[in-house]
Amino acid sequence: MAKMKDVRVSIILECTSCVRKNINKESSGISRYITEKNRYNTTSDLELQKFCRYCKKHTTHREIKK
Template structure:
């Protein structure tokens, strides 16, 4: 009975300030979180304020393509 696409999609959130500033040699990487979103309730891209351990502050994490 399952249809083609599942309602709940797994998405990856990436820190926008790390990507915008570029990863310098002091920073070991880019902060990423994995979460789920409901396609019917949130049809557009997801953005959440999460803690970035590389920036040492709460920043906007936006959805990226897999």
Template sequence: MAKNKGVRIVITLECNECRSNPAIDKRSHGVSRYTTEKNRRNTTERLEIKKFCRYCNKSTTHKEIK
């Protein structure tokens, strides 16, 4: 039988600066991505968290993508 979909879903967070400025003053080419979970009922809007980006070599805002 199929299991009921849970409240928690897996999301992907992507660096805003790497996405908007491709390969300008970067250590290497690429976009920083993190995966995490969020509660669908409590957090309905897109998540935005400050995390470390290894390509920018600093803490930047990471935004939820599809």
């Protein structure tokens, strides 16, 4: 019998402003958070306001592919 896919999946959230800055080498790194989301209730990519330690402020973090 095949296993069911998990309803809750682990995702990685990445800072959107650090990605833009990292092209110019202004930032020393990229802020990333690991969290979970419900596969069925949240089908689109997740966006949350999280604190970025490199920008030193709250910025938008988007889901990236794992």
